[in-house]
Amino acid sequence: MGGLREVAVPFLVPGPSGVAIRTRLKHLSGADETVLRLVGGHLGTLAARDLKARCAAGLEHDSEQWAQRKRALTLESSSRWAGSVTKASHDQWALARRGQHAHIKSLQAGIAMITHRLSLPVGEKSSKRAPGGYGSRREWHAKSRRLHVLQDRLQAVRADWEAGRVRVVRGGKRLLNTRHHLDQAGLSEPEWRERWQAARRFLQADGESGKRYGNESVRVTPDGEVSLKLPAPLVYLANAPYGRYVLTARVAFAHRGEQWADRVHANRAIAYRIHEDTGRGRWYLTATWTLSPAPTLPLVAARVHGMLGVDTNADHLAAWRLDPHGNPIGAPMRFAYDLSGTTTHRDAQVRHALTRLLHFAKRHCLAVAIEDLDFGAEKTREKHGRRTRFRKLISGMPTSRLRARLVSMAAELGIPLIAVDPAYTSRWGAQHWRKPLTTTTRKPTRHDAAAVAIGRRALGHPIRRRTAPPPHDRSDRARHRTVQARPGTPGREGPRPRIPGPRTRSVPPDAQRTRATRTPNTVRDVRSDHEWAQDSLLLTE
Incomplete structure (x- = not known):
């Protein structure tokens, strides 16, 4: 890293x-x-x-x-x-x-x-x-x-x-x-x-x-x-x-x-x-x-019912609903707008797209997560040179207009708005979420995956998906890694403790009967700080 x-x-x-x-x-x-x-x-x-x-x-x-x-x-x-x-x-x-x-x-x-x-x-x-x-x-x-x-x-x-x-x-x-x-x-x-x-x-x-x-x-x-x-x-x-x-x-x-x-x-x-x-x-x-200052809502309270991650683009808003645990729910959504024409037309397009977005969030009691974007130093021709199409793409994103509109409209509807750091959201979203969310009937875009990454970052979860169990029928002999522990659990990405017993397969199953009929010479404390620790007392027939 x-x-x-x-x-x-x-x-x-x-x-x-x-x-x-x-x-x-x-x-x-x-x-x-x-x-x-x-x-x-x-x-x-x-x-x-x-x-x-x-x-x-x-x-x-x-x-x-x-x-x-x-x-x-x-x-x-x-x-x-x-x-x-x-x-x-x-x-x-x-x-x-x-x-x-x-x-x-x-x-x-x-x-x-x-x-x-x-x-x-x-x-x-x-x-x-x-x-x-x-x-x-x-x-x-x-x-x-x-x-x-x-x-x-x-x-x-x-x-x-x-x-x-x-x-x-x-x-x-x-x-x-x-x-x-x-x-x-x-x-x-x-x-x-x-x-x-x-x-x-x-x-x-x-x-x-x-x-x-x-x-x-x-x-x-x-x-x-x-x-x-x-x-x-x-x-x-x-x-x-x-x-x-x-x-x-x-x-x-x-x-x-x-x-x-x-x-x-x-x-x-x-x-x-x-x-x-x-x-x-x-x-x-x-x-x-x-307006008089509104009471500040705790960040924890804003995350209770889930999040609506929103990725801002030059011609649409890509959004995806997430539950409080950071799991995508339903299908991705797209709220398109056309920024060609007069200033009044562009402003109306942004307003209509935000209206549809916020009505969905209000209907499902969701907070809205959006990137804290600022392209002031990113759209210069000195940095991107002849990449005029890319410079035009960045310049066409209505970041300031959209931010002002979204803040006022969300406050009017009572919807919490959470701003996140835009670093690596598109890259990591495509790397960790685009392929797992792809099905035979649904092919998420890079922007849809970025919306998931933005929502997970707003919920306080890491963007990358939790490490799946390794091969060999997902057993401990290939160093099983948990996918169920909470983000704050110590060692959640590490191997489970190798406690003797048939469930962990640290020893052959037949050895359990032999060990249970003998009195151990030493007393071993096998208590563990991990919530998945197994009791050291073995049952006899």
Whole structure:
């Protein structure tokens, strides 16, 4: 077993920390849409100015500067709108810093891999653990040039990191670059401009517990009335007292509507965001709030009724049910999804596959075991080179999207979710389980065997099957090995103790009668710590 990395201990995945639900703002009048665009455009201008100030402060930013920014914004909006804008700017700067750190790690991994492959002779064969040298002198020369490019990029990003500089685009870098490729995107300049302006609007307000209906800036009553607190320069647009504008639309949340109503009636904090989908010509309202930490379920309790091992793949989820002892039950299951098409289609496919999976687990009172996957450092072209199909396969696995969806949906259904170390699950599953589970009518795939391995690891059992008895009619003369002892039993994989008697065949059966008629010269203690020990007293006829 030398050279294998240490396998991490399985753990229960904590539930989501917040909830987000969305509904459509229907039947808006032309005046309502005009007011929403004016308010969003005005607050978006303030948010862009504040984000610029936050990025300029860099690492020198402190609470005093935060207070100064908020006071400057309060004069042109309100105190609560200013608080929401400054908090959003700070969160966006922090997100850019995390992305910058991930970019540094990616560059370092690429440089280390290229350096390793350049140090090997040209044409060196790769092994299972590390790639070999480059295939030709031409490829070697091209990679040596790329190494210098990556080193220059790393040096520039490190300089930005140390100085606290981040580069953020309000509205999104992808949408900004689309402006230069309108033909490929199938957009005209007015259509792109409309999307750009909608993305840069700011219509989100943080909740506040104790205030009326949990939010003062964007207020939603229990009967679905939506009103906004207008910024100071736009108070003249108010159609309700105290500088508020009431929309003609009425909203209702189909998903988690009862939870939302309970929070509204209790005046607990709820954050709202209003945005426009220019492609569909619709307006949406999103409500979010935090969840109190759920009580932690012991890992032993989650394993009581068995496990549903799940192996994640690029186009399907392979699952197999296991009993508490780690034995596969029934037939393997496959929950397919298609990740081609738009983002909305891909998200719906993942959601439908997880719904079928979790409904099966709920019906049989099973916990779900899944690998704790992270392909951040595994899908680089520096490591896999020209294996573009393999890189595309890894990149196509929806690990982050699936993880987020699975955690929230499992918590909603009350299903325990156990994450296991993905090390060697596919290899050992195929080695120890694929052939034993194969029948004339069932041919498990490598992914099905990996699901069994994942489930056994989550249950605390070793992946490999217990050693079967040796040949020679499975008797002790060929050193019988038990397959019935529990995992914690000492010596369960060793030979049984050779205690005299006909059952163990340590001595001929006829010797038992002779020994029973004689008085032994010595008293031998044949007690054993093993649970299969045989009594030393021999019965006489």
